[in-house]
Amino acid sequence: MPPTPRQPALPFAERLLRRQPPTLDPGDTVELPPRNIFILPTATGLGFALLLLLLLLGAINYNNNLVFALTFLLAGVGVMAMLQTWRNLAGLRLQLAAAAPVQCGRPARFTLTARADERRTGLVLDANGGEPVGFDVPAAAPARVELAVPTRRRGWVGPGRVRLFTRYPLGLFHCWTHVNIRARTWVWPVPAETARPPPQGRRRPSEDGTQGRGQDDFRGFRTYHPGDSLRLVDWKAYAREQGLQVKEFGGDRSEEYWLDFASLAEPDTEVRLRRLTRWVLELDRDQQGYGLRLPGEAIPLGRGAAQRERCLKALALFEVPG
C-alpha cells in the first residue's frame, strides 16, 4: 500500500539524526523503538533552569549549605523528570485496527490500541489536521484511542504520519516520537443535496408474464391515484417534496434500476458522482435492486449491504489513483 501523499517534512532533529519513524500496518503491533524517541526542554524547563541558577548563585553568595542542598535536590528532580518523561513513551506498544469507510465531510475514525507493562499518563496523539487526543494507558490493560481524521474530498484517506508526545510528569520536557500509520480507508462523495427520482426502473419480467401483486414483498413506488389506501403513501418522500408516492407490494417481482454515469445531464464529474451516490443511498434504504455503470466499470444488479458498499466504493475511487 503506498504511503499517503503530502507528508510534511520531519522535524529538524529527526532529519539531522537520519531517523525514519517506524511504520504501523493494520493488524500489526509495533513497539516504539527507543532510538526514535526525542526529548527537548520546554519553556517551563528553561524557566526551571533559571530558578536553579538563581538558587545556586544565592547558595554560593551566602555559602549556605541548605540552599546548596535544595538546589541540588531540585536539579535531581529535574533529571528524574526527564527520565520519567522518556519512560512514558519508551516501550509503548501500538496496534492498529482498520477503519470503516465514511462519507466525505465526516471524520474517518481509526482505532489504535496502546499497551504498556506499567502505567503511562498524559500521552497525546496528534494527527495532521485532526484534534489532538489525550489518553492514559493503565498498567496491563489496553487503552483504545480513536483518531479522527478529517475528510475533505472523496478517495483514500489515512492518518499518515502521526506524532505521539508527552510532557508528564512535570512539563519540563517535551518528549515525542513519530509513527507512520499505513492504514487507509475510502471516502464516498457527499450525496447530492436535491432529491430527484432515479431513472425509471424496469420491472423484471416474470416467467409467466403476469404482474404479481401481494402484500409481502416491497416492490417500489408509483404515483398516487385517488382511491389508494393512505397507509401505502410514502410520507417521507412527500416530506422531501417528491410528490405523493404510493408503495407497491408484489409477489416475487420488484423493480430494478440502472444508475448510469453516462446518462446524466450534468457536465461535471463530481456533480454526477454526488447524484449517483444519493441514488445508491436512497435505493439501498428502500431495499431496491440496482446496478451502477461508470465509464470503464459496471456493477451488476444487486441489493443489500454488499451491493451498497461495492457501489459506494466504486464512486469513492472513480478516477482516483492508487
Add this chain to the structure above:
Amino acid sequence: MGVSATHWQPPRGLLLTLAGGIVLAGLPQLLRQPAVLTGLWLVLLGWRLALAWQGRPPPATWLRLLLTAAGVGLILAEYGAFFGREPGSALLVFLSIMKFVELRRPRDAQLVIFLGYFMLGVAFLFSQSLWLGAWLVLAVWALTAVWVALSDPCQPAPGRAHARLAGRLLLGAVPLLLVLFVLFPRIPGPAVEPAGGCPQRCDRIE
C-alpha cells in the same frame, strides 16, 4: 471585570493543594514577619479561595495593582527599606500571594510553585537548623505533588498517585543531591555583601 467567559478556572482540589504548598513554603517567613503583614497575607489567600468556591473570576487588574502597591507600602513602612534579607524575604512572600490571587492560567500556578521553591531557599538564609531542613523536605514534596498534578492533562485534581510519583522523583533525586553536595566547590566567605541580591531578583520574577 474584563475577562469572564474565557478565564481558566483552576480545579478546586488543585487550588487547595497549591494554597497548602505556599503556606508550607512561606511559613518560616509568615511566623517571623510583623503580624499585620501575615494577616494581610492570610486574608488575600482566603479571599482567592472564596472567589474560586463561588465560581467567580480572579479580581481585576486595577484592584490587584492597588493591593500590590498597598502591600509594598506596608512592607516599606514596617522595615523602612527594601534592601536586605528581612524586607526582601517579606517582599518575595507577599508577591507570591499576589501571584496566587491572580491565578488565571496554568502558567500562573506553575510560577507560584517556582516561587514556593524560591521562598524555601530564602528561608535558609535566616536559619540552617535541622528542623528547617526536615520542613524543607515536606514542603518540596507538597509543591512537587501539585506540580505533577498540574502537568497531568487527564486529571487535574491532585490525588495519591501524584503524591506518590512526586515522592519517587524526590527519592530518585537523592543520589545526585549527595554527589553534587560533596563535589561542588565552596568558596569560603560571602562573595558579595549580603545587602545585595534579593529585591532585584524578586522584581525580575514578578
